Amino acid sequence: MPNAAFALTIAGLTDVGRARSRNEDDFQVSIAGGFAVVCDGMGGHAGGDIASRKAVEVISGILLDHAPSDPIAVVKREDADRTQTDPAATEPAVRHALSVARSAVLQANRAIYELNLARGFSSGRGMGTTVAGLWRIPGTACMAVFHAGDSRVYRLRDGELRTLTRDHSLYQIWLDNGGRGTAPQRNIIVRALGTAEEVEPEVSVQTLMPDDVVMLCSDGLNGMLPDGVIARILRQESDPALAAAALVDAANAAGGMDNVTVVVARFAATD
Structure with missing residues (x-):
């Protein structure tokens, strides 16, 4: 299917x-913009919910300004796992x-940092947020993946679940x-x-293939569910809305010790 979209x-x-x-937590998805963003706020009474909402607002606004206008071509499967992290x-x-994508995250950081300064918080204090996002790159068969913190991006391909981000923890x-000595808090x-x-x-940039499923989540999901359970639910439930609901339900059934946010995206070839 070399010309499929x-x-x-x-x-x-x-x-x-x-x-x-x-x-x-907060999140935003956009089919028109081809992106999804998940943020997990920190700070409690200092305004973690405000920080996550501001980050989603700033990043979404910038990505919407660069919304894709053309369908994306499917690439050869043997090229699917080539990942570029060097823009040059x-x-x-x-x-x-x-x-x-990098500029959007930096601008979100600046906006929240200035809110902290305006509230009298010194550097390192006040509200903050993690971020994890994907953006289907206009005109290509690739997506940009961006993150800071421990919110994650996963990909399910051919039934195999892979983490595309590495926690900053x-x-x-x-x-x-x-892993020597006493483990720090997660x-x-x-x-x-x-x-x-x-x-x-x-x-980074990841190549897309037909039937790829990409999931973004706050640590309220992966902190409650092992990867094997996440993979099983994503394999069993093909509809993204039903998959997201099943994952949230499973996290709550396992204890629900944190806020939990899940975004599920499916990329299907249209022939």
């Missing part, structure tokens, strides 16, 4: 969970998209260093939006 179906859901009184090594459209650093984040004047998001 993708039809994108996408849906998301957020829930306060079983243990929290306030939902500090990619074609101009991809290089531009990676720059736009003290626990992940501990794992990367061999929720200690080392990179987030709004808590410092500068932040460096991770941005």
Whole structure:
């Protein structure tokens, strides 16, 4: 199907969970813009819900300004797992998209940081938020994946679930260093939006294939469910809205110890 185009179906859901009184998560999906964003706010009374909402607003607005206008061609399967993380090594459209995605996250960070300053919070204090997002790159068979913090992006391809992001957490650093000694708490984040004047998001490009399913989530999902359960639900439920609902229900059934937000996107060839 070298000339086929993708039809994108996408849906998301957020829930306060079983243990929290306030939902500090936020998300946005856009078929027209070809993107999804999930944010998990931090700060409690300092305004974690405000931080996540502001990040979603800023990033979504910028990506909508660069909405795709053409269908995307399907690439050969043998090229599907080639991932570009260096914008200088990619074609101009991809290089531009990676720059736009990075700029959107940086502008969101600046907006939240300035809100913290206006409220009298010093650097490192106040509200903040994680972010995880995907953006179907206009005119290509690729998507940009961007994140900061421990919200995640997963891909289900040919029944196999793969994590496309790596948590920016003290626990992940501990794992990367061999996991010796006492493990730190999993929720200690080392990179987030709004808590410092500068932040460096991770941005990469992933090739899309027919029937790829991409899932974004806050840690209220993967903190409650192992990857095997997530994969099983995504394999069983082909409709993105029903899959998102099933995942949220499963996280709550497992304890619901945090807010949980899930976005599920399916890329189907249209022939």
